[in-house]
Amino acid sequence: xxxxxxxxxxxxxxxxxxxxxxxxxxxxxxxxxxxxxxxxxxxxxxxxxxxxxxxxxxxxxxxxxxxxxxxxxxxxxxxxxxxxxxxxxxxxxxxxxxxxxxxxxxxxxxxxxxxxxxxxxxxxxxxxxxxxxxxxxxxxxxxxxxxxxxxxxxxxxxxxxxxxxxxxxxxxxxxxxxxxxxxxxxxxxxxxxxxxxxxxxxxxxxxxxxxxxxxxxxxxxxxxxxxxxxxxxxxxxxxxxxxxxxxxxxxxxxxxxxxxxxxxxxxxxxxxxxxxxxxxxxxxxxxxxxxxxxxxxxxxxxxxxxxxxxxxxxxxxxxxxxxxxxxxxxxxxxxxxxxxxxxxxxxxxxxxxxxxxxxxxxxxxxxxxxxxxxxxxxxxxxxxxxxxxxxxxxxxxxxxxxxxxxxxxxxxxxxx
Numbered sequence: 117x118x119x120x121x122x123x124x125x126x127x128x129x130x131x132x133x134x135x136x137x138x139x140x141x142x143x144x145x146x147x148x149x150x151x152x153x154x155x156x157x158x159x160x161x162x163x164x165x166x167x168x169x170x171x172x173x174x175x176x177x178x179x180x181x182x183x184x185x186x187x188x189x190x191x192x193x194x195x196x197x198x199x200x201x202x203x204x205x206x207x208x209x210x211x212x213x214x215x216x217x218x219x220x221x222x223x224x225x226x227x228x229x230x231x232x233x234x235x236x237x238x239x240x241x242x243x244x245x246x247x248x249x250x251x252x253x254x255x256x257x258x259x260x261x262x263x264x265x266x267x268x269x270x271x272x273x274x275x276x277x278x279x280x281x282x283x284x285x286x287x288x289x290x291x292x293x294x295x296x297x298x299x300x301x302x303x304x305x306x307x308x309x310x311x312x313x314x315x316x317x318x319x320x321x322x323x324x325x326x327x328x329x330x331x332x333x334x335x336x337x338x339x340x341x342x343x344x345x346x347x348x349x350x351x352x353x354x355x356x357x358x359x360x361x362x363x364x365x366x367x368x369x370x371x372x373x374x375x376x377x378x379x380x381x382x383x384x385x386x387x388x389x390x391x392x393x394x395x396x397x398x399x400x401x402x403x404x405x406x407x408x409x410x411x412x413x414x415x416x417x418x419x420x421x422x423x424x425x426x427x428x429x430x431x432x433x434x435x436x437x438x439x440x441x442x443x444x445x446x447x448x449x450x451x452x453x454x455x456x457x458x459x460x461x462x463x464x465x466x467x468x469x470x471x472x473x474x475x476x477x478x479x480x481x482x483x484x485x486x487x488x489x490x491x492x493x494x495x496x497x498x499x500x501x502x503x504x505x506x507x508x509x510x511x512x513x514x515x516x517x518x519x520x521x522x523x524x525x526x527x528x529x530x531x532x
Contacts, residue, residue: 136223137164138164138165138168140224140225143222144225145160145161147213149209149210149212150209158523159180159203160206160227160234162175163234164225167234172233177199177200177232178193180199184199185202186523205490207226207229224236303489304489304492304496307499308496309367312467313368313371313373317390318376319373320376320383320392321378322380322393322395323353323361323380324353324357354476355476356477356480357476357479357480360480360482360484361377362483363487364486366487380397388461388463388466388468389464390466392466392469393469394469394471395470396472396483397472398474399415410462411509412428412430413429413509413511416434423438423439425438425439438453439451439474449518450475451513451515452473452477452481452513452514453478453511453512453514455512456470456471456486456509456510457469457470457508457509457510458470458508459506477514477519477521478512478521481521494526495510495529498526498529498531505531509531510526512526512527
């Protein structure tokens, strides 16, 4: 897909038209197809708002990669298809949205194939704002004969008949080849999750937990407005770890896979021998630290836990993938890092998955990465280039602003 060209002129749109497009954009982004993603809404809002402002010259693959995905200004668009993959996912989800009957009469926002500049269409029969200036112009070849000075020749119908027949036959053959090809290809989700889901054994999700001795307020059954405060021993889960756990559990649920949750303190080696395990959390999950200790990329820290980092066994010592605890606690604005891994553990003989960040935001964004088709498509491309090896490790980075993680960026990968 090449960079977008200025194929529509939206600079002269009336304010009611702009308002109608923006209202429709908000409806689209609030739907189930976009509301659970961060990057897809950011991408679509960026291209729509720049188009409405007449800045379509800025809607280019490199610009989108830099502005939305945090890529460097000189990144290689040929080897990093994140913009193209995301655009394809948006086209699919937009199509799914408008296929629902309740949206048939709504203003349509589309992202034509081969371009990142959106088109806006007033739906047929729409009673709202009319948008004739946004309807795409028909090419001259598709205009009716009345627009040409020379009428068609007498044998044109027969010629068209044979052309149509040949086109139909070619289309059927092409569709057959595409169907066969699709059946032999993994989707991004299947690429990562199929080996995990292939077992008949239930999957264990081992989550980081914290034992706390605190107080709890209990309500009186006869009078719920009355509370009694009692001392209690609680097992707590960090909300960002819970976010990643829910994301992973959603994948397992959608595939009809049985699974069980256990805190890392209650998990035994015997549990890990029974089937695949997904480990969530790093420095608060002892099993994650043990399992990744022998991998190329692993978690490390100094004696006082003032600096936490992801180490590289080929380069001993602290790395640039480091979080300084004092900065993290004082500002809540920092770069966080995470490890994603899928590998067969030599001790248990079972497939293991690690979803873990140095800080809480890192774990959260790692869970989002493993459940986002565009992210997994990027990882799948890297895995194919490395020879489709079974085991893999990925180092991610994400900008934490006000405690909230941004989009993930792949820092390094290792396949074996």
